[in-house]
Amino acid sequence: MREEDSKTWEEELPSLNELMPLSQTLITPHLAIAFDITTTTPDNFQRHLHHRQLPTTPSNPTIHTQHQQQQPSSADSGDFGSGNGADEPARTLKRPRLVWTPQLHKRFVDAVAHLGIKSAVPKTIMQFMSVDGLTRENVASHLQKYRLYLKRMQGLSSGGGGGDAATDHLFASSPVPPHFLQQGRTNSDHFLPFVQVPAIQHHHQMAAVQHHQPQFHRQAGHLGSRPNGHYEHPFLSRQSQQQVHRIGAPMHSPVAGYVEDMGSENASGGRKILTLFPTGD
DNA sequence: AAGTCAATAT
């Protein structure tokens, strides 16, 4: 009941709920261990969710579990003369290739939309997305492509050519907030908060990764591109490849209940039912 | 250190 102007900095803060509407750390260290999920959070601010009393261990070294790295070839010769050998392998080792699913991209777009163009930088986006295993570089790379995509769209204004620039299938699957397409790049006095994402309760997601691509020579050929806006799902879970990196839960729980909108522009010809995880198929 | 961009590699 104190609405005095003497606001403390705490009240001025964006309030943690605002900062991470997506996926809080709902998983306790205990569960994490149980599910074999190594909470390899690079910089997540989830360290101080609330002021909880931690009588001992100021640094909180408690969550030291086994780090089971999913290394393609863990047959390392163990020749690390660099001094630090068992520090944080998760940082030095090569992670499997990240697969940008439409859902993941959706989160990406949402994050950018919420943060605003100004603060939408790789690090921030990465933190906002709270996807386990996602690195800053993953985001940076994706962001770079995404920007090119946006730029491309601005230049083209329904010339009848359609203009599918090949690799943009992914981007096309997610609605682009209008102000993304604004041309005002020199002007920086426009800040539109713009919020769109409903209060979807996201549990924390994990990045789907692939070991390596079999790379079938398919779907290629036409460089002329066919602006029909008719694309097939690039990733149809075969069964062997496309390995989801340690999804702890024995599935069977629609927990997340992805209500994400999909199939927006597919008026005629239903297509694609993308599932992030192989739901028992 | 972190971000952007272009080019190149896997």
Next chain:
DNA sequence: CATATTGACT
């Protein structure tokens, strides 16, 4: 082909 990685510059 989709990402990753690297280098140069900021």
